[in-house]
Amino acid sequence: MTESSTIEDWLHSCIRCGNCKYVFKEYEPSCPSGDFFHFESYFASGRLWIAHGIQKGDLKWDDSLLEPIFACTTCGSCEKQCLSPHREHIVDIIEELRYLAVKEFGPLPAHQKFAEYIESNHNAYGADHHACELVDLYSLPKKASVVYFIGCTSNYREKEIRDATISVLKKAEVDFTIVDEYCCGSPLLRTGQIEPVTDLADHNRSSIQNAGASTVVTSCAGCYRTLSKDYNKRGLDLCIDVIHISQFIRDLVDEGRLKFKDSPDILNITYHDPCHLGRHMDEYEAPREVMNALPVQLTEMEQNRENTWCCGAGGGCKSAYPEWSLETANKRIEHAKVTNSSTLVSTCPFCKRALSDADDDASLEIIDLIELVDRLT
Ligand code: SF4
Numbered sequence: 059m060t061e062s063s064t065i066e067d068w069l070h071s072c073i074r075c076g077n078c079k080y081v082f083k084e085y086e087p088s089c090p091s092g093d094f095f096h097f098e099s100y101f102a103s104g105r106l107w108i109a110h111g112i113q114k115g116d117l118k119w120d121d122s123l124l125e126p127i128f129a130c131t132t133c134g135s136c137e138k139q140c141l142s143p144h145r146e147h148i149v150d151i152i153e154e155l156r157y158l159a160v161k162e163f164g165p166l167p168a169h170q171k172f173a174e175y176i177e178s179n180h181n182a183y184g185a186d187h188h189a190c191e192l193v194d195l196y197s198l199p200k201k202a203s204v205v206y207f208i209g210c211t212s213n214y215r216e217k218e219i220r221d222a223t224i225s226v227l228k229k230a231e232v233d234f235t236i237v238d239e240y241c242c243g244s245p246l247l248r249t250g251q252i253e254p255v256t257d258l259a260d261h262n263r264s265s266i267q268n269a270g271a272s273t274v275v276t277s278c279a280g281c282y283r284t285l286s287k288d289y290n291k292r293g294l295d296l297c298i299d300v301i302h303i304s305q306f307i308r309d310l311v312d313e314g315r316l317k318f319k320d321s322p323d324i325l326n327i328t329y330h331d332p333c334h335l336g337r338h339m340d341e342y343e344a345p346r347e348v349m350n351a352l353p354v355q356l357t358e359m360e361q362n363r364e365n366t367w368c369c370g371a372g373g374g375c376k377s378a379y380p381e382w383s384l385e386t387a388n389k390r391i392e393h394a395k396v397t398n399s400s401t402l403v404s405t406c407p408f409c410k411r412a413l414s415d416a417d418d419d420a421s422l423e424i425i426d427l428i429e430l431v432d433r434l435t
């Protein structure tokens with residue numbers, strides 16, 4: 059928890075200028091929540107003033123506050139457009155508001171099931187838990203210098219991302235294994251359900267330590283943020299290097315450990331920056347360096363890097379506000395189609411899932427970067 063005097067300072071530094079509503083200089087909408095719901099309370103500025111009212115005691119808790127507090131993908135776009143000193147803390151403040159809202163009202167029904175599934179099955183989908191049987195399935199060693207942390211979405215839904223990651227790591231002869239991992243806790247942290255995350259972090263730390271690893275690689279942008287930034291912020295540090303697969307692949311390419319096939323047909327691709335890799339972790343270039351090494355033609359969408367339009371799935375919004383989430387993803391699909399690319403690449407299984415759900419006519423191939431790397435090596 060943050061000192062209340064610090065939060066007070068952050069809240070006072072919002073001058074209600076409205077910059078967080080638009081991509082700076084372009085006047086394109088930048089906040090998917092405000093763009094859909096239109097009311098001031100659905101933009102960052104409004105949420106900060108709700109926080110201010112709650113903090114001062116001028117605003118009493120009421121369930122009409124729940125939608126403005128939870129219908130935010132925590133995409134961080136507002137943080138990149140705002141020029142005031144509190145800019146880096148806007149999402150932290152919104153997440154703090156969610157924590158307080160859960161204390162008042164309990165979790166939203168759509169979010170409560172995350173906690174229930176994670177408690178019973180150790181993953182956010184309630185699927186049968188994979189423990190160590192995957193080690194045998196993929197003929198991996200019990201101990202290794204690198205642990206591949208798969209994450210719930212790649213492990214139980216977008217399994218081709220898991221399989222492609224394992225395939226590429228094997229091709230590069232990386233000394234790696236997988237462990238009995240539990241959900242990293244991201245779905246809980248993003249939806250105000252903080253308490254269970256300590257046990258999840260403790261379990262994951264001990265599984266990784268038992269494998270004797272010095273590095274954790276994750277193919278999920280959400281896991282990457284949680285295992286590094288969130289665990290660290292909450293004193294739950296894994297005490298080990300955590301890197302995203304795009305950074306790991308970039309290094310393997312630089313070391314000459316991955317060779318790409320010649321392709322007679324150059325694929326035209328465009329790239330969607332996941333919020334949790336780009337804006338939340340400032341990693342925009344590693345995926346692009348990998349794509350630039352591949353036999354593909356990359357055409358950027360106009361809204362790229364820190365100005366990327368969110369896929370609509372984050373912050374628990376795909377489950378709690380499916381209609382708005384889908385509309386947000388639809389808009390991103392339209393951005394991709396403007397580039398005339400045949401393939402939309404991302405680096406997060408959750409983005410892949412949200413964007414695939416929105417591509418009604420399946421006119422775009424939507425894949426993860428690691429699948430593209432596996433195909434071309
Ligand atoms: S959050 Fe930042 S950009 Fe938005 S209104 Fe406040 S000061 Fe302006």
Ligand code: SF4
Pocket residue numbers: 088089090091092100101102105129130131132133134135136137149
């Ligand atoms: S995090 Fe994203 S959705 Fe939430 S207020 Fe900021 S720009 Fe809007």
